Amino acid sequence: MTAQEIHDILKAQFGDAVLEAKLENVPDPFAKVQADRILDIAAFVRGDERLQFDYLMCLSGVDYKGKLGVTYHLYSMVHRHKFVLKVEVPTDAPNVPSVESVWKTADWHEREAFDLYGLNFTGHPDLRRILLPYDWEGHPLRKDYQTPEYYNGMKVPY
Amino acid sequence: MGLLDQKFESSNVVITTMDDLLNWARLSSLWQMQFGLACCAIEMMAASASNFDMMRFGVIPRATPRQCDVMIVSGTVTLKMASRIKRLYDQMSEPRYVISMGSCSNCGGPYWEHGYHVLKGVDRVIPVDVYVPGCPPRPEALIEGLIKLQEKIRNESLVQKKAV
Ligand code: SF4
Numbered sequence A: 001m002t003a004q005e006i007h008d009i010l011k012a013q014f015g016d017a018v019l020e021a022k023l024e025n026v027p028d029p030f031a032k033v034q035a036d037r038i039l040d041i042a043a044f045v046r047g048d049e050r051l052q053f054d055y056l057m058c059l060s061g062v063d064y065k066g067k068l069g070v071t072y073h074l075y076s077m078v079h080r081h082k083f084v085l086k087v088e089v090p091t092d093a094p095n096v097p098s099v100e101s102v103w104k105t106a107d108w109h110e111r112e113a114f115d116l117y118g119l120n121f122t123g124h125p126d127l128r129r130i131l132l133p134y135d136w137e138g139h140p141l142r143k144d145y146q147t148p149e150y151y152n153g154m155k156v157p158y
Numbered sequence B: 001m002g003l004l005d006q007k008f009e010s011s012n013v014v015i016t017t018m019d020d021l022l023n024w025a026r027l028s029s030l031w032q033m034q035f036g037l038a039c040c041a042i043e044m045m046a047a048s049a050s051n052f053d054m055m056r057f058g059v060i061p062r063a064t065p066r067q068c069d070v071m072i073v074s075g076t077v078t079l080k081m082a083s084r085i086k087r088l089y090d091q092m093s094e095p096r097y098v099i100s101m102g103s104c105s106n107c108g109g110p111y112w113e114h115g116y117h118v119l120k121g122v123d124r125v126i127p128v129d130v131y132v133p134g135c136p137p138r139p140e141a142l143i144e145g146l147i148k149l150q151e152k153i154r155n156e157s158l159v160q161k162k163a164v
Helices: A003-017 A035-047 A106-117 B018-027 B040-048 B079-091 B102-107 B139-154
Strands: A018-022 A030-033 A055-063 A067-075 A082-090 A095-097 A120-122 B070-074 B097-101 B130-132
Touching (some): A003 A018, A003 A030, A003 A035, A030 A035, A035 A082, A035 A095, A055 A106, A082 A095, A106 A120, B018 B139, B040 B097, B040 B139, B070 B079, B070 B102, B097 B102, B097 B139, B102 B130, B130 B139
Parallel strands (some): A095 A120, B070 B097, B097 B130
Antiparallel strands (some): A018 A030, A055 A067, A067 A082
């Protein structure tokens, strides 16, 4: 199925929740959707017979300076097509519904995005840091992150 | 001397000092604390494998600090790992030695500026005896570092009283 057809199905099902799309002249065609509808959309694209996106290839956090985002790279093992969903949330209220209930892969991916970007995945069963130590302060991949002088008595800068 | 070619048959006597004997024994069986932290660990493994065969110097990788004489810190020391390294080092029995292998554990390596998570040199948490430069150092370089450590041990004294 082409990106245009996938986008048309999404648009027909969710209407205004699909905000904008770029389907041509990009390596991975994507659609930007409303953050608070992402769980519904995820469940739909996984379950729908025509789409069957049964594989979440990657879930990444992004800092757009002033906004945070999450990008979902989807693939269908059945139909062998792929598509990208994106959401954006304000930095001071970075709440995104968790898609862990749809794709189990999202569990650790969302923990990683929480760890490094401070995205709050609502409904995630176990939102803890996954890479950094539990007592780390801040989220290092944010653009405004300041490296601390000391961590547990160890000097950090060179 | 005829010690080896006579296969110890006639009761030969070798005279040496206690220090030399102990040091010879220690430097010929440096058991290595086995853990790799990053890409340098691949070269450490190559140094232990058949082409370079560090075991001919008596270096045997051990999986517990309590049986080890030398810790080869091979790779990037993250801040999360640093406290574990300190703890493993404390569990080794004395006399103990540390070889810092590669730029990362020497000084932070490629992460010296933007590595918010990297300790800029393992010598910030444990004392280091030999630094092996390189990113990564070749197995020959690691073996050179090992021989440097053997030299250091050869000149030590366990018997003489230390000045307090
Ligand atoms: S010094 Fe280079 S090769 Fe060794 S761990 Fe660091 S980056 Fe990897």
